[in-house]
Amino acid sequence: MDYAIGDVQGCFKTLQALLKKIQFRLDSDRLFFLGDVVNRGRNSLEVLRLIYSNRDNMQMVLGNHDFHLLVCAMTERSPNKKDTFQDILAASDKATLLDYLLERPLAIENDNALLVHAGVPPQWGINDVLENSKLVEKNLKSIDVQNFLSKMYSNSPFTWHDQLTNEEKLRYTINALMRMRFCKSNGELEFTHKNFDQPPPNYFPWFTHKKRQMKNQKIFFGHWSTLQDVKTDNIYPLDHGCIWxxxxxxxxLTKNVTISQQSLEH
Ligand SMILES: [Mn+2]
Incomplete structure (x- = not known):
């Protein structure tokens, strides 16, 4: 069986209970984590070690928290007060785990389903997603990764157009795929609002735009824990707020059913 799993955010205890509940088998099952496997929760190190040690059966896309960890570990940026991944930064296998994260994709296509952390801007089709993700992934694997990471931490550009510089295109791709919630029909991003029921004026949840390119393809994503009972075709929000x-x-993904485990973190 194949499973997509929402934002774990260091909730190792709950993850273990969930794997028991789905009777996860290393010899026959595969897990696809939708990003944000670390941060905010108490056991980021254990979660990342579990995924790394079972990397033949477990895959993941990068989320904004995973990316933030890389930036804090490899540039001059310091963790903020809410960050809880100091266990990884102090671990003896830190280098191995960070190298593993640097090699992760931003999007995975699996049997006509797309797995991504936050979403896909309305103006992009599957090829745009995969091609632009590949450019980011190439930079994450490059020898110059520290310099790359130090330039990627910004909200701009908010809109995509062909005249953007390569650096701007990379930033837009990261922000759209890892951080987006609301956007305009042309893909203009916004990072302040989080509540599904209170969109900023003229913005809408990325998956509700009528002319969205990827309407006919299933998209599994995390990142937006306040999404409740979304009834949009082919849209599968899987961050169900474990950390909260x-x-x-x-x-x-084989049987089309969701199995949930109540959070054991509080
Ligand atoms: Mn996120």
Missing amino acids: GGKLSAFN
């Missing part, structure tokens, strides 16, 4: 006392969920 909600649930950690696994979607069985």
Whole structure:
């Protein structure tokens, strides 16, 4: 069986309970983590070690928290007060784990489903997603990765257009795929609002735009824990707020059912 799993955010205890609940088998099952496997929770190191040690059966896309960890570990930026990944920064296997994260993709295409952390801007089709992700992934694997990471931490550009510099295109790709919630129909981003029911004026949740390119393809994503009962075709939000006392969920991609575990972190 294949499963997509929402934002773990260091909730190792709940993750273990969820894997028990789905009767996860290393010899026959595969897990696809939707990013933000670390930070905010108590056991980021254990979660990342588990995924790394089972890397033949477990895959993940990068989320904004995973990316933030890389930036804090490899540039002059310091963790902020809410960050809880100091266990990774102090670990004896830190280099191995960070190298593993640097090699992760921003998007995974699996059997006509796309797995991504935050979403896909309305103006992009599958090829735009994969091609632009590849450019970011190439930089993450390059020898100049520290310099690259130090330039990627910014909200701009908010809109995509062909005249952007390569650096701007890389930043837009990272922000769209890892951080987006609301946007305009042309893909103009916004990072302040989080509540589904209170969109900023003239912005809408990225998956509700009528002319969205990827309407006919399933998209599994995390990042937006306040999404409740979304009834949009082909849209599968799987961050069910484990870190906030909600649930950690696994979607069985073979049987099309969601299995959830109540958070054990509080
Ligand atoms: Mn996120």
